[in-house]
Amino acid sequence: MLSKEILKKIKWIEINSRKPVNQLFAGEYRSVFKGQGLEFFEVREYQPGDDIRSIDWNVTARLGAPFVKKYIEERQRTIILMVDVSASLEFGSLKKSKNEIAAEVASLLAFSAVKNNDLVGLVLFSGRIEKFIPPKKGRKHVLRIIRDILCFKNAVPAGRQEESGGTDISQAVKYLSRVVRKKAILFLISDFLADNYEKSLNSISRKHDLIPIIIKDRFEKSLPNNAGLVYFEDPETKDILPVDLDDPEVKTKYINIAKEDYEKRKKYLRGIKSDIVELSTDGEYIKPLSLFFKKRERRMRLV
Numbered sequence: 001m002l003s004k005e006i007l008k009k010i011k012w013i014e015i016n017s018r019k020p021v022n023q024l025f026a027g028e029y030r031s032v033f034k035g036q037g038l039e040f041f042e043v044r045e046y047q048p049g050d051d052i053r054s055i056d057w058n059v060t061a062r063l064g065a066p067f068v069k070k071y072i073e074e075r076q077r078t079i080i081l082m083v084d085v086s087a088s089l090e091f092g093s094l095k096k097s098k099n100e101i102a103a104e105v106a107s108l109l110a111f112s113a114v115k116n117n118d119l120v121g122l123v124l125f126s127g128r129i130e131k132f133i134p135p136k137k138g139r140k141h142v143l144r145i146i147r148d149i150l151c152f153k154n155a156v157p158a159g160r161q162e163e164s165g166g167t168d169i170s171q172a173v174k175y176l177s178r179v180v181r182k183k184a185i186l187f188l189i190s191d192f193l194a195d196n197y198e199k200s201l202n203s204i205s206r207k208h209d210l211i212p213i214i215i216k217d218r219f220e221k222s223l224p225n226n227a228g229l230v231y232f233e234d235p236e237t238k239d240i241l242p243v244d245l246d247d248p249e250v251k252t253k254y255i256n257i258a259k260e261d262y263e264k265r266k267k268y269l270r271g272i273k274s275d276i277v278e279l280s281t282d283g284e285y286i287k288p289l290s291l292f293f294k295k296r297e298r299r300m301r302l303v
Contacts, residue, residue, distance in 0.1 A: 010146050013104055017111045020286050032296040033077055033185055033209070043067045078135050078182055079113040079120045080208075081106045081145070084190035085152045086126035086167040091217055092281045098215045102189045103149045105213060105285050109187055110142045120145060121180065124152055125172035132179060166237075169197035173204050185209045191216060192265055205272045212269050213277040221258055223251050 043056050046066035054068040083106050089099035106122075113120045114137065121135035122145045130152065133145060169190065176186070186208045188201075204210060227245040244250055269276050277292045279285045 006147070006150055009150055010143060013107045013146055014111070014143070016104075017108050020108060020290070021111045021115055032293055042070050044070055077113070077116075077118045078180070078184040079109065079118050080123065080135065080176065080180060080184045080186045081109060081120065082123045082125065082172055082176065082186060082188045082190075083149055084126070084167060084169075085124050085130055085149075086193075088167065088191055088193045089215070093217050093219045094282050096281055098191055098217060098281055101215050101279060101281055101285060102213075103146070105215075105279065105289070106149055106187070106189055107142070107146045108285075108289070110145055114139060114142050121184075122148065123172055123176055124149065125168065125175075127166040127168050127171075129172060129175050132175075135180070135184075167191075167194040169194045170200040173197065173200040177204055177207070180208075183208060185211065187211050187213055189213045189215065191220075198268055201269075201274075202272050205274055210272070210274045211277065212274055213279060214265070215279045215281070216262075217281045221262070222255050 043059050044067065046055065046060075046068050050068050054070075056067050056069045059067040083102055085099065089102060090097050092098055092100070110120045117137065119135035119137055120142060122131070122133040124130040124132075131148060133148065167190065169188070169192070173188075186204070188210065190213075192212070192214055201210065223243075223245050225245075229242060229244050232241050232243055233239070266276060275292065275296055277288060279288055
């Protein structure tokens with residue numbers, strides 16, 4: 001049974017998703033994602049210039065005149081939300097943690113999909129696959145997805161959470177390629193604090209439309225001032241490391257390493273021609289998502 005807190009959060013997300021879904025993403029969502037192929041629409045009489053390979057020979061023989069098949073783009077799409085629920089997503093230096101941002105963004109995308117009559121599925125992953133919900137349509141299905149994202153931490157016993165450890169994007173991607181055969185739009189929502197996922201992402205991006213959503217906290221880019229000696233705990237390995245934040249050399253080294261790592265990941269993702277959405281726990285996410293849709297829409301007009 002769901003707690004009052006979870007029910008309240010689900011209701012809050014649904015209500016706060018209505019305005020951006022109806023006003024910001026309605027037209028843009030439809031225009032930036034292609035359908036999953038072509039479907040038969042009708043037959044019509046052959047006209048000069050038509051491709052002879054489209055002739056419907058059965059209808060042609062029956063009516064005594066050449067007819068061609070006409071196809072239209074299949075508009076229903078399959079959206080898969082791949083949400084990282086590893087321990088590092090629990091961090092947040094302000095009001096919201098990275099996993100709260102991830103849940104709200106996933107919900108917003110799910111409601112946008114449902115409004116456009118698309119199928120939505122979910123993969124929750126950490127160091128392993130935690131849950132898979134096959135793609136379906138409808139408001140009730142989306143509410144179930146939101147519930148499962150929000151309830152993950154409370155639903156999994158503490159011992160099992162510790163066993164899952166780390167973040168394995170590669171395993172999640174390989175799993176998805178086995179269970180989702182039809183071409184889909186993949187929103188990979190994570191802080192990307194993982195290694196050795198490049199090969200798997202490169203492979204899956206050839207078949208599916210991969211959109212990485214990177215969530216970072218401000219302290220993953222730079223350290224606070226005048227904090228003195230601080231003990232950092234790795235949420236996934238539980239290792240504890242003392243760091244003197246008043247040491248300028250330590251801060252400079254940290255900033256340089258963080259920047260280098262971040263730029264390396266972005267360069268790789270752009271290299272496989274994936275559109276990247278960058279979000280932070282110290283900012284709102286509606287505007288970055290809206291800008292993503294607008295930018296992608298402009299680019300697709302040129303294709």
